[in-house]
Amino acid sequence: MRMRPKKNRDKRMEKVEKLFIPLDENGCAVIDESYNVEGELFLEIGCGKGAFITGLSKQYPDNKLLAVELVPDVLMMAMEKADREEVNNVRFLNANAENIADIIPAGSVSRLYLNFSDPWPKKRNAKRRLTSPLFLERYKKILAPKGKIFFKTDNKGLFDYSLESFVNNGYSITDICFDLHADDVFSTDNIETEYEKNFSAKGFLINRLVAEIR
Ligand SMILES: C[S@@+](CC[C@H](N)C(=O)[O-])C[C@H]1O[C@@H](n2cnc3c(N)ncnc32)[C@H](O)[C@@H]1O
Structure with a gap:
């Protein structure tokens, strides 16, 4: 996502910095102490503007x-949204998902959630797709037993690639659908992302x- 640098960045960051997840001396996210809630950890990678x-x-x-x-500037907008909406169980991290297994505690x-990940359509960039085999190995380290990956995209090429990638790299797939908004079951608790609103409006x-x- 390309953007112009944001005005008043420092001041704006100061206002929301309480929402950053603290890291320990090894650069690993401090999870349990950072929230006021007890439930399991849900992670979104590539959160965009935070809808x-x-x-x-x-x-x-x-x-x-x-x-x-x-x-960073996209993350700042997501943090500002969470701050405006006064949600108290969300924290944020500015990081490249390539390093996710070093940052997030194993098995946690x-x-x-992977929502509308960049498709990187050229073959030479396939390694950058967030569902490439390298990423799927990283996710194996941080997923809890019976942990699940929820993936959605409008990009059929990326979806087909990802289906194959999951299956070929030790995952089983359930709950597939090719038209989420028309599906009576899966659409009921669907939360639309910014990209989703935009692209579904375009058909x-x-x-x-x-x-x-597995
Ligand atoms: C196409 S946008 C989708 C944003 C949002 N999920 C949505 O559906 O509206 C992809 C987002 O993933 C972020 N992203 C891409 N590669 C990433 C990576 N390796 N680590 C973390 N975030 C990444 C981009 O900066 C961008 O904000």
Whole structure:
């Protein structure tokens, strides 16, 4: 997501810095002490401007929610949204998902959300896709037993690639659908992301699946 640098960045960051997840001396996220709630940890990677994680926090007020985003100014907007909406169970992290297994405690994530991940359509960039084999190995380290990955995208090429990648890398797939908004079951508790609103308004169908380590 390309953006112009934000005005008053320092002041704006100061206002929301309480929402950053603290890291210990090894750069590992301090989870349990950082939340006022006891529930399991849900992680979103590539949270964009925060519509999904803020919506999720209202659906799951007793869970610990953590949103990771690569681009600092985008993350700041997500943090400002969470602050405005006064959700108290969401924390944020500015990081590249390549390092996720060093930052998030092993076996701690019961749900991992990947929403509208960048498709990186050229073959030479396939390694950067958040569902490439390298990433799926990283996720295995941080997922709790029976932990699940929830993946949705409008990009059919990325979806087909991801289906194959999950299956070929030790995951089983359930709850597949190729038109999420028309599905009576899966659409009921669906939380729309910024990209989802935009692309479904343009007529793109939303694909979704759930993956679990076999
Ligand atoms: C296409 S946008 C989707 C944003 C949001 N999930 C949505 O659905 O509206 C992808 C987001 O993932 C972030 N991203 C891409 N690669 C990443 C990585 N390796 N680590 C963390 N975030 C990443 C981008 O900066 C961008 O904000």
